Each structure stands twice: as C-alpha cells, then as structure tokens.
Amino acid sequence: MSYQFLPMPDSEGFFGEYGGQVIPPELKAVMDDIDAAYETVRQSTTFQNELNELYADYVGRPSPIFYARRLSEELGGARIFLKREDLNHTGAHKINHCLGEALLAKHMGKTKVLAETGAGQHGVALATACALVGIECEIHMGQIDIEKEHPNVTKMKILGCKLVPVTRGTRTLKDAVDSAFEAYLKDPVNFFYAIGSVVGPHPFPKMVRDFQSIVGREAREQFIAKQQKLPDIVMACVGGGSNAIGLFTAFLPDEDVQMIGVEPSGKGLNTSEHAATLTLGSKGAIHGFKCYNLQDEAGNPLPVYSIASGLDYPGVGPQHCYLKDIGRVQYVTISDKECVDAFMTLSRMEGIIPALESAHAVAHAMKIAKALPAEKTILVNLSGRGDKDADFVAAYLNL
Ligand SMILES: *Cc1c(COP(=O)(O)O)cnc(C)c1O
DSSP states (O other): OOOOHHHHSSSEEEETTEEOOSSSSSHHHHHHHHHHHHHHHHHHHHHHHHHHHHIIIIIOSSOOOEEEEHHHHHHTTTTEEEEEEGTTSSBTTTHHHHHHHHHHHTTTOOSEEEHHHESHHHHHHHHHHHHTTOOOOEHHHHHHHHHOOOOHHHHHHHOEEEEEEESSSSSSSHHHHHHHHHHTTTTTEEEEOOSSSSOTTTTTTHHHHHHHTHHHHHHHHHHHHHSSSOEEEEEEEEESHHHHHHGGGTTOTTTEEEEEEEEEEOOOTTSSSSOOHHHOOOOEEEETTTEEOOOTTTTOOOOOOOSGGGGSSSSOHHHHHHHHHTEEEEEEEHHHHHHHHHHHHHHHHSSBBBOOOOHHHHHHHHHHHEEEESSEEEEEOOOBBSHHHHHHHHHTTTT
C-alpha cells in the first residue's frame, strides 16, 4: 500500500471528505481567525521555543520508551514497548495540546478559555495549562459527572478554574458540551473554546494533532536510538483520536510501519453499549465537522459507552476517518473485559497502572503479540496513568 504524504488537511480543513467546518457563518469567521493566528505561531520560533521549553521543564518531556520485558516474555512473542505519556505532569497526553491551546489563546489576547469535561480529565489538564499561562478558565461539567468524579472536581477547584455544574437534560457530557458552547457563543471573539481532542471544526483537528505530534516525533527517534530500526507496529487507543494521531503522525510516511487504532467495544459490538465509531459508525456530521458517527437514522448521535470514560465519544477525528478509508491505519476493538484484564496484567507484570483508556491499546498488543515472532516489535502509546481508575477497578473486580 502506498501512502501519499499530502499536507493535510486542505485549506478548508478537509482530510478527504472528512472534517471541514459545519458551523454558522459568524463562527466560521472566528475559526478562520484562529486558523490564521495558529499558522502564524506555528512558524514563530518564539512561540515554538516557549512551547518546547514548557514541554521539557513543565511536562517533563521527552517521556521515555520502556521495554515491557516481563510482559513480552510471558506472552512469548513480539516485544512490546510503551511510550510513557503516563509520566507527564498531570498524568496523560492531554497536557500536550492543552498547553498549546492555552498559549495560543493568550497570544491571541483572548480573555477566557472555555471547555466542557466528561470525567474531568480534559478539565484538569486545561485548568492546569490556564493556571500556568495565566488566563481565566471556565469548565462546564454535568452534575452526575461532578458527583462521580470527585478527585478531578477538587483539582479543578484548587487550580482556580470556574466550574459550572450542568443540571439540565442528561446532566452528563452531552449537555455539558451544549452548555459550554452556549457560554462561548456569548462572546466568541474574546473567548476561546479549547477542544479536547482532534475533533470539532477546522482548525482544531489540525492544531490539536500538531500539538500532540511531539509524541510520535520523540518516539520515532527514541525507538531508532534504542533498537536501530523502526517498530513494526505502532498502536494507540482511539476516543476522539488525539493520542493516536499524536503517535501516528511521525510514522505515516514509513510504509513498513503498520498502525493500529483501538476502539472500545464495551459490552459488545452487538449491544448498544460500545463506542466503536470507526468500526460501526456511518458518515455524518457532529460538533461542527464531518466524520464517522454512531448515529440514529435521523442523524442524531446515539448514546455511547465505554468502561474508559475518555473513549466514549460518538464521533471521531476526521483524519482517522480518512486513514481508515485509505487503509493506512487499521481500526480494531477491545471489550471492557479485555481492557480490565490488560489493566491488571500490566500492573502486576510491570508495576505500571495504566489508564483504562490506554489499557485498550495494551490489551490489543497483548492479543496479537503472541502470534508474532520475537524479532517483531510493537510500540504502544501508554496515553495516561490509572490512578483515576484504581478505585473503580478494585470495586469492579471485588479486590
Ligand atoms: C482523554 C483520554 C484518551 C482519549 O482521548 P484521545 O483524544 O482519543 O486520545 C485516551 N487516554 C487517556 C489517558 C485520556 O485521558
């Protein structure tokens, strides 16, 4: 298969037929303004130096690559390596794009950064970045999620962001999105809506990808330095798709590197409790862009589910849709049960407690490693740490 390494997206924000700006004209002007500002800072050495210095001294980059020796030897096949995004400040890859977005908002002279959060991971990463950069931050969160996610709620309060409880409708993520977006629309010229993954209208899928691409650039160099060759397979979990595209981007031109994105099949692809958007979705639009969607016949988003709350999104990044269609990336699924098995196995064989999101990627690596020879290598993006999930898993397994 040959992959044309085209500059993507095009000037309208399309990756093939996906992406773009499915938004009213007033917002299009605001998004185009953000795109122009982003393109300027992207080429500004001052901005890039500031961001790179924060990646190094604040986030703790580069994150290491770790050879999971005990796990690999136990499985008896391909060798599994982990890109340790779990070691970043705040414990996941999200800080990479939150810092980029907060810096851009500040640079543009915006007065406030807004966002929604589901389980609170995006909220905490963004509140952290805003505290550092020195810009006001407002996070909308469903009342039910506020009750469920106490540690993250507390952290956001400590970090000084304004937390807005959403008590309407489902009182979860879906209504938090609507509520945050309404607040944003009160003054989109002065406010900045910080999207939490490679989704939303152009330029967000491009911008968030670029901020996350540090993961793959580091990983490619580190892997070659360690193994004198490229990995045979790179793998990551896919919710909106930011940690996956962050790892994949550097390897896209390497035709011999196979890429796999792992979606949650939750309680089963034949149930309604999954979030396997690329596997079972159909083409449509959601939150201002075109992508594969889990939607009903009228085009409304279906309720989605995953044991990993960071993966339960009914849409997916437009570049992933394109990469699926051209066959450059293969998308597979892992169930709740397989995910929890991998969570426990990695914890007990390597002393690394992964986020339940990341455990989906680990689970698929474990699944295919056995059948591969020992000279093959698999590089998994360990997108985050599992402290946030420890109590839940302990209760789930009656530990
Ligand atoms: C939010 C989150 C994800 C899912 O988001 P993507 O945009 O798909 O990467 C994955 N892993 C962790 C640890 C997360 O916090």
